[in-house]
Amino acid sequence: MxxxxxxxxxxxxxxxxxxxxxxxxxxxxxxxxxxxxxxxxxxxxxxxxxxxxxxxxxxxxxxxxRALGPDGIITAPGDALNVFEFEPAAKKAVLAQDAPAHWGYLESGVDGDVTRDINHTAYASYKIRAKRLIDTRKADTSVKIFGETWRSPIFLCPVSSLGAYDPEAGVTAARAAGKRGHQMILSTVDNANIVDVGKAHGSPVWFQLYPTDDWTVTQTLVSCAEAVGCPAIVLTVDRQGGRNTEDLFRMRRQDQRDCSGCHTPGFANEVSRKANFAGIDVSKVTNLYGTGMTWGFVDRLRKIVKGKLLLKGIVTGEDAKEALRHGVDGLLVSNHGGRAEESGQATIGVLAEIVDAVNGRIPVLIDGGVRRGTDVLKALAVGAAAVGIGRPYVWGLASFGETGVDRVLQILDDEFITIMRQAGALNVSQIRRDTVTRV
Ligand SMILES: Cc1cc2nc3c(=O)[nH]c(=O)nc-3n(C[C@H](O)[C@H](O)[C@H](O)COP(=O)(O)O)c2cc1C
Structure with a gap:
């Protein structure tokens, strides 16, 4: 029955x-x-x-x-399941300050944002080859760069004007990064200076250099950074030709504020309100970006930089080889988060060309579109020594301050160690080209 x-x-x-x-x-x-x-x-x-x-x-x-707010947006850093969930929270926080132009500044790529977006989506064409039956419970995520041990291969990229997103700017981000053992590169044009940022971090951070067109100013910026123990100067070389940050200009149309208090026209104001220029005579400077830099400038800089010198913004094997000839110590493969030229090339797509060109002689770092621990693993597999994030930590900073940056890093660290274990790697040197396959 x-x-x-x-x-x-x-x-x-x-x-x-x-x-x-x-x-x-x-x-x-x-x-x-x-x-x-x-x-x-x-x-x-x-x-x-x-x-x-x-x-x-x-x-x-x-x-x-983990409840969301009525608008479907996280209300506390611990609620976030991934770093993407910080983006709407940051947007909400910035717009609540009636500052749509600041939001546009952060999000903008150039032209149609093709390069900004492909930086992340290109990671999808790399697939991970998982390895089984390896005890990876004690996997070690640390990396050694120029003799420094970082607990994680993920570092904070230089982002200018963090004061638009947090009152203490780079100091807050540095505090979060330092506590979790992440390195950070401070922008020349942050609102916080290298002394305070280094103190907040707990150990000297790296300094990103926009040299200006006055050599005396360049020298002073470098010597101030080195005086507080900064071990590496990162010269940004990808902002020479100008750019069209269309999203920023679009959002600025909606901004009702009188911005002239901070953004009065002219170069002097652009830098004189930035902390790293305090006490430096900038009266002869006419430009921060389009300074007509050539390899001759790299040679000149090489002679005064006592520590390590890196170039940020290299995207071809030819330039990587040229950098070796000019005595550069490291490269950061970057297209400025799709904010330099609209090349349509993802940084992960050009990484192998650069790694192969330098053939192990100097470390190659990468940034652009890194949003998942799997992206970190893929970049390391192709040959990066470390992997930078820009916008994601600023989303954390703008929405929740230090705890937001902390949570963004925690999520990426967790995702990274998870996929590292699944890929059978006990340490980062076991993440190799054959850890990924490209389709
Ligand atoms: C708002 C903003 C400001 C930036 N400012 C600088 C800067 O001052 N110097 C620099 O070398 N790169 C700067 N960058 C580029 C970042 O260092 C990094 O290359 C990029 O953000 C990485 O891409 P991601 O945002 O997709 O992670 C900036 C990026 C953003 C989004």
Whole structure:
């Protein structure tokens, strides 16, 4: 005889829900979790350190307490499931200050944003070859760059004018990065200076250099950075020809503020309000970007930089080889986050050409479109020594300050160690070209 069908049998998903609710009720009633200390202890076992990544498969509570605001936007950094969720939160925070032009500045690429967007989407054409039956529980994510050990290969890129997104600008970002063991490159034109940023970080940060067209100013910027122990000067070489940041101009149409207090026309004002120029005579400077720099300038700079000298913005093998001839110590493959030229080339797409050109003689770093731990792994596999993020940490900064930057880094670290383990790598040197395949 056929067994009687129970009235309205629960569907699989409903059954799952009931089981989960029962489990939660059990937990709530349990004397074990009634004490806050034990609850906290359980929570920290589930979410602490690199164990978080290993625990994810059974961490059924992970999503349950993470409510969104009525607009579907996260209301606390801990609510974010990935770094993308910080973008709308940052937009909301910046627009709440009636500053659409500041939002446009952050988001803008150039022209139609093709290069900005392909920087990230191109990562999808690299596939990861997972390796099985390797005990990777003790995987080590640290990297050694110029003798410095970084706990993570992910560093903060130089982003100008962070004061538009946080009152303490680079100081706040540095505090978060330093606590988590991430290195940072400070922009020449941040609102915070290299002294305060280094202190907040806990160890000297790298300095990105826009040299200006006055050599005396260049020399002073370099010597101020080196005086506080800055181990590396990163000369940005991709802003020589001008650019069309259309998104910024579009958003600026909506900005009702009188911006002349900060943005009075003329070069002197552009830099004189920036902290790294304090006390420097900038009266002879006429340009920060289009200074007519050539390889001769690199030679001249090489002679005064005592520590390491890197070029940021190299995107061809020919230029990489030329950089070697001019005594450069490292390269940062970058197209300024799609804010230099609308080349349509992703940085991950040109990385192999540059890595092959330098053939292991100097480290090659990369930035642009890195939004996932899998992107980090792919870049390392192609040959990057470290991987930079720009906009994502500024989303964290603009929406929640230091805790936002911290959470962005935590998410990327967790995602990275997870995929590193799945790819069978015990340390970053085991992430090699054959870790990925390209289609
Ligand atoms: C708002 C903004 C300001 C930036 N300012 C600088 C800068 O001052 N110097 C520099 O070398 N690069 C600058 N960059 C480029 C970043 O260093 C980095 O190359 C880029 O943001 C990486 O791409 P991503 O934003 O997709 O992560 C800036 C980028 C953004 C988004």
């Amino acid at each position: 056929e067994e009687p069908t129970p009235p309205n049998p629960p569907k699989i998903s409903e059954r799952g829900m009931i089981a989960r609710r029962k489990f939660l009720n059990f937990l709530a009633a349990s004397p074990l979790v009634a004490t806050p200390t034990v609850t906290t202890a359980i929570a920290s076992v589930l979410v602490s350190g690199s164990d978080r990544a290993l625990a994810q498969s059974y961490d059924v509570l992970r999503g349950s307490s």
